[in-house]
């Protein structure tokens with residue numbers, strides 16, 4: 001699995017097999033963002049230091065900006081939406097996408113710090 005595929009599928013950056021999140025459903029009301037302490041496959045520490053995922057703001061923020069730009073283009077240029085409806089629609093769409101954005105931001109963040117190890121599973 002490539003690094004990009006590993007990020008998008010939210011798998012462990014070291015073995016690219018274990019799942020980063022306990023639940024497969026990002027919209028699970030309870031525990032949708034819960035992560036195990038260690039990778040179930042290679043035992044890579046997922047909580048590298050206290051507050052590690054606060055840094056994921058730096059990776060989820062650009063995702064939000066890019067999404068906002070794309071959705072804005074779509075709503076304003078393609079659908080020619082009025083401004084007041086545009087802001088309401090944009091806010092609702094971003095709110096609904098928030099669990100996925102947070103997961104992706106965390107996945108990118110941990111992939112920046114942990115290198116891939118093809119033999120991680122066997123150690």
Ligand SMILES: [Zn+2]
Nearest residue numbers: 012015039042
């Ligand atoms: Zn792993």
